[in-house]
Amino acid sequence: MSWLTEFVRPKIRTLLGRREVPDNLWIQCPACQQMMFHTELDKNLKVCTHCGHHMRVTAQQRLGWTFDEGRFTRIELPKVPNDPLRFRDTKRYPDRLKEAREKTQLDDALVVAHGTIGGHRAVVAVMAFEFIGGSMGAAVGEGIVAAAKLAVLQDAPLIVFTASGGARMMEGAISLMQMPRTVIATRLVKDAGLPFITVLTDPTTGGVTASFTMLGDIQIAEPAAEIGFAGARVIEQTVREKLPEGFQRSEYLLGHGILDMVVKRTELAATLARLIGLLRVKEREAA
Amino acid sequence: MRHFLDFEKPIAELEGKVEELRKMSEADGINIAEEVVRLTEKADRQLRSTYARLSAWQKTQVARHPDRPKAKDYLAGLITEYTPLAGDRAFADDAAVVGGLGRFRGRSVVVLGTEKGSDTESRVAHNFGMARPEGYRKARRLIELAGRFGLPVLTFVDTSGAFPGIDAEARGQAEAIARSIEACLEAPVPLIATIIGEGGSGGAIALAAGDAVLMLEHAVYSVISPEGCAAILWKDAAQAPAAAEALKLTAEDLRRLKLIDAVIAEPLGGAHRDPAAAVGAVGDAVQAALQPLLALDAVTLKARRRDKYLEMGREALS
Ligand SMILES: [Zn+2]
Numbered sequence: 001m002s003w004l005t006e007f008v009r010p011k012i013r014t015l016l017g018r019r020e021v022p023d024n025l026w027i028q029c030p031a032c033q034q035m036m037f038h039t040e041l042d043k044n045l046k047v048c049t050h051c052g053h054h055m056r057v058t059a060q061q062r063l064g065w066t067f068d069e070g071r072f073t074r075i076e077l078p079k080v081p082n083d084p085l086r087f088r089d090t091k092r093y094p095d096r097l098k099e100a101r102e103k104t105q106l107d108d109a110l111v112v113a114h115g116t117i118g119g120h121r122a123v124v125a126v127m128a129f130e131f132i133g134g135s136m137g138a139a140v141g142e143g144i145v146a147a148a149k150l151a152v153l154q155d156a157p158l159i160v161f162t163a164s165g166g167a168r169m170m171e172g173a174i175s176l177m178q179m180p181r182t183v184i185a186t187r188l189v190k191d192a193g194l195p196f197i198t199v200l201t202d203p204t205t206g207g208v209t210a211s212f213t214m215l216g217d218i219q220i221a222e223p224a225a226e227i228g229f230a231g232a233r234v235i236e237q238t239v240r241e242k243l244p245e246g247f248q249r250s251e252y253l254l255g256h257g258i259l260d261m262v263v264k265r266t267e268l269a270a271t272l273a274r275l276i277g278l279l280r281v282k283e284r285e286a287a
Numbered sequence: 288m289r290h291f292l293d294f295e296k297p298i299a300e301l302e303g304k305v306e307e308l309r310k311m312s313e314a315d316g317i318n319i320a321e322e323v324v325r326l327t328e329k330a331d332r333q334l335r336s337t338y339a340r341l342s343a344w345q346k347t348q349v350a351r352h353p354d355r356p357k358a359k360d361y362l363a364g365l366i367t368e369y370t371p372l373a374g375d376r377a378f379a380d381d382a383a384v385v386g387g388l389g390r391f392r393g394r395s396v397v398v399l400g401t402e403k404g405s406d407t408e409s410r411v412a413h414n415f416g417m418a419r420p421e422g423y424r425k426a427r428r429l430i431e432l433a434g435r436f437g438l439p440v441l442t443f444v445d446t447s448g449a450f451p452g453i454d455a456e457a458r459g460q461a462e463a464i465a466r467s468i469e470a471c472l473e474a475p476v477p478l479i480a481t482i483i484g485e486g487g488s489g490g491a492i493a494l495a496a497g498d499a500v501l502m503l504e505h506a507v508y509s510v511i512s513p514e515g516c517a518a519i520l521w522k523d524a525a526q527a528p529a530a531a532e533a534l535k536l537t538a539e540d541l542r543r544l545k546l547i548d549a550v551i552a553e554p555l556g557g558a559h560r561d562p563a564a565a566v567g568a569v570g571d572a573v574q575a576a577l578q579p580l581l582a583l584d585a586v587t588l589k590a591r592r593r594d595k596y597l598e599m600g601r602e603a604l605s
Contacts, residue, residue, distance in 0.1 A: 081601065084600070088533060089529075138601075141600065171600075172510055172533075172534045173546050176508075176509070178600070179496075183496075187469070187473070206489075210489045213461070228461065229461040229489065230451030
């Protein structure tokens with residue numbers, strides 16, 4: 001596959017099942033407070049076996065659950081300026097980045113991989129909420145663009161799992177410009193006749209929602225994910241009204257015609273496989 | 288009555304004195320011309336030096352100045368045969384986004400603006416320039432209309448941001464903004480955006496993803512308001528001046544970062560001191576930006592616009 005060596009350096013070939021937690025760990029569900037043994041919880045893709053609450057998960061876990069047999073190839077994403085504004089609040093931005101990188105072992109809040117889903121080639125980008133709240137700066141924007149280009153080169157659909165508090169404030173207007181940049185990424189995929197599918201997970205807010213996320217050919221959300229543009233607190237302060245029950249949750253958006261479907265995590269991979277199969281009647285033979 | 292900002296108080300005092308002397312001389316026939324000239328010059332110098340080195344936070348206040356010319360002033364001053372068009376064809380007409388057909392220096396164009404209003408009544412009517420999904424959907428509709436008839440699009444952006452409301456979220460604020468950005472990027476005609484006051488986040492970029500983005504000298508353009516940023520990162524909204532500085536939201540900073548194309552000089556003391564001059568300067572800058580784009584065909588224009596945005600953000604301040 002010469003395009004791959006030309007375009008991107010494969011990063012890590014990872015298999016599902018890498019131990020990330022100690023053996024004797026009981027985990028409490030934040031929704032129903034019930035305890036579960038970690039292996040039981042992992043087997044259920046971090047969905048509470050008692051109440052069905054979908055816990056937040058790492059980008060790496062997502063990739064493993066999405067691709068066939070948990071096999072995928074991660075790609076190295078283009079480098080961007082580390083601290084373009086020399087931003088400093090109570091902390092220096094480079095220090096925040098360093099901390100996040102050490103904590104997550106990620107370069108920034110997006111990972112991109114390719115593999116197969118239900119036997120169909122696919123490129124999957126996953127936002128990492130664990131990295132500065134999944135906020136979108138130049139690195140995330142550049143990663144979405146790279147994922148789109150990879151999808152076009154591979155003649156594969158692009159699937160993006162979103163999880164983000166919004167813009168990376170420490171990159172100022174550069175983070176704002178990732179909105180048009182990621183919108184262009186969606187056009188690259190669509191203009192090539194390929195499906196662009198977004199899977200919205202908890203939480204998906206701000207500029208990430210108001211750009212590529214809402215331009216999916218198909219828009220799926222996990223149950224009860226927080227999804228919106230403006231923050232709930234800001235809205236409450238502005239309109240001085242109590243927010244309606246279930247406001248800005250997946251089911252609310254589904255009811256308002258903004259999503260195609262709400263799908264349980266355990267059924268996501270199969271749903272994606274079915275959708276790709278249905279959409280891609282002209283799929284080229286694998287090179 | 289001219290509205291003075293806090294940091295303009297020394298200028299206000301000098302100008303007040305000049306005014307007083309003028310009145311005295313008229314009443315008493317005393318010749319104090321020399322003193323008036325001296326004080327006027329002093330006030331001018333003060334104004335010049337103050338405005339030559341406004342901080343990011345001061346610029347934010349100038350950008351929000353109640354007397355600053357608004358989108359409708361630019362439409363009135365630059366567009367003839369202005370014919371407003373209304374509605375998103377789905378739910379409502381949003382008065383926060385104004386626009387329609389008209390002529391700019393003789394050429395038929397589509398114009399769009401976020402309108403804040405200029406007195407209490409019009410501010411409420413225009414929802415303080417904060418658009419709902421209908422506003423962005425109207426923008427998209429008009430941009431597509433422009434494309435169909437080969438008309439350039441001129442946008443005038445002045446908004447603190449998209450309206451954070453229950454209704455706005457329920458009707459798909461995020462989707463409406465995303466589609467409006469997409470419409471800007473996909474337009475087969477030139478799109479010139481001018482940030483005339485506040486360029487507030489997603490609500491601004493929705494109308495500003497153009498071939499050329501111009502910014503008035505004291506306008507600001509940011510991913511979040513300084514107050515909002517301070518509340519989140521400093522956990523103290525009073526740190527807004529520090530946040531404004533850190534966000535690099537001034538026209539000059541954004542030009543250095545290559546996020547905007549040109550800075551339009553304002554009349555001395557800000558656009559609100561001489562709205563007609565500010566409107567004229569914007570007209571000239573829009574004309575200069577538009578002219579070279581008119582020769583390009585739709586395919587070239589779109590490709591060029593994509594490249595422009597894809598190249599963006601590789602620049603860093605040193
Ligand atoms: Zn539970």
